[in-house]
Amino acid sequence: MNEARGKYIALISNDMILTANWLDNLVTCIESDPQIGFVSPGANYVSNYQQINLPFNSLEEMQQQARAYNVSNSTKWEERIRLMPVILFSLTERLREIGGYDSRFSFGEFGDDDISYRYRRAGYKLIYAGDTFIFHHGSVTTGIDQRQNNSLQISRQIFHSKYGIDSWAEGLPNMQLVESLKSRWTPKPTVSFLAINCCVGATPLAFKTYFKQNGASNVQLTSLTNQEKYMTDLRTISDRTLYYQTMADIHQQLRGERFDYILFEYGYPDFIQSYNQEELIHAYLSPSGHFIT
Known part of the structure; x- marks a missing residue:
């Protein structure tokens, strides 16, 4: 992140498979409003009401379904309090402005909640790009820490200590x-x-x-x-x-x-x-x- 020199930066989890038009769609979304801080697409495996269910039985079929689905459509964009960024797509200068990820969330969990809150509190919107699907294997890295180190609860408490807010109990829509x-x-x-x-x-x-x-x-x-x-x-x-x-x-x-x-x-x-x-x-x-x- 510190070495990035381009206009945009995409932070991509290591268990993703990218799909057709993902980048064009996210650029279109973020350029639609100068107040957007970062955008994130949907996936087959993700929480926070960002799941997109496409029918497929193989990775080849997944790519075909994604190509048909990934048509830019602003009616599928939604402003959110927080995003689970399977991809965090931002202008590089905006990510630097808010200070990047907080290293206190060393396990990974709730670092996304934290960066969401800091983007919003800096005056930027978070947009879920529901017109874009990518493939996510899910919890490949964090699953081990969750089982061995109770990382979810530890990270949840770090967030609460920082903000005085429980991101799950007080930050999810009903x-x-x-x-x-x-x-x-x-x-x-x-x-x-x-x-x-x-x-x-x-x-x-x-x-x-x-x-x-x-x-x-x-x-x-x-x-x-x-x-x-x-x-x-x-x-x-x-x-x-x-x-x-x-x-x-x-x-x-x-x-x-x-x-x-x-x-x-x-x-x-x-x-x-x-x-x-x-x-x-x-x-x-x-x-x-x-x-x-």
């Missing part, structure tokens, strides 16, 4: 809530969206992606949280981020605004013990809006 959105979605060009207590914002960002992929060209996301530790990351994905401790704080900051969707992800039972659900809905949900929890 896709069941996203699925529940589909039955309530009426296509419209502009959507106002209030997300309450959604940790670092992975779930509202997935909502925002769904809105945009299904007819909304303008999505205005307001995030409310009662934990200050989430403010930094919520600001990276929200149009407005607000902190509250009481219902009076909410009223003061929102001042009767109306939203098409209100998402309340964590702590809802405790919230309604202290505050009136109907008060929240009546005050801030538009007449044809949807409340999701």
Whole structure:
């Protein structure tokens, strides 16, 4: 990485088989927006909702299927809180700007989470390029450390010590809530969206992606949280981020605004013990809006 001199840099895991058009597609994606920090494709074996399932029984057939699949398509690009970069594709200067990988994650795990957070906190977007498939054998290197050294839990704790955030418990989207959105979605060009207590914002960002992929060209996301530790990351994905401790704080900051969707992800039972659900809905949900929890 230190010796790289080209405009772009691709960090490729050692258990990958590259496919047709992978590089052209990733260049097209990253050049589409100067605020993109890095992009990563999908694969047959990967977590974080980046798996692409193509039918094949041999590596030759895999390459044929990948050639047909790997057609650049911006509707398959998704902004994410974190990426599992089977390939981390970035402008070289941007990778240097954020300082490369943190050597504390010596086993490999959670180094990807860490670099994702640092790109976002530096003002850049992370884009999953779902229009690009590569082949991943999976855990060829890290599997041994996971079995012999408990590397997953050690690395998870290093991340938590650095950020005060559990990247798994607090950084993954709730896709069941996203699925529940589909039955309530009426296509419209502009959507106002209030997300309450959604940790670092992975779930509202997935909502925002769904809105945009299904007819909304303008999505205005307001995030409310009662934990200050989430403010930094919520600001990276929200149009407005607000902190509250009481219902009076909410009223003061929102001042009767109306939203098409209100998402309340964590702590809802405790919230309604202290505050009136109907008060929240009546005050801030538009007449044809949807409340999701």
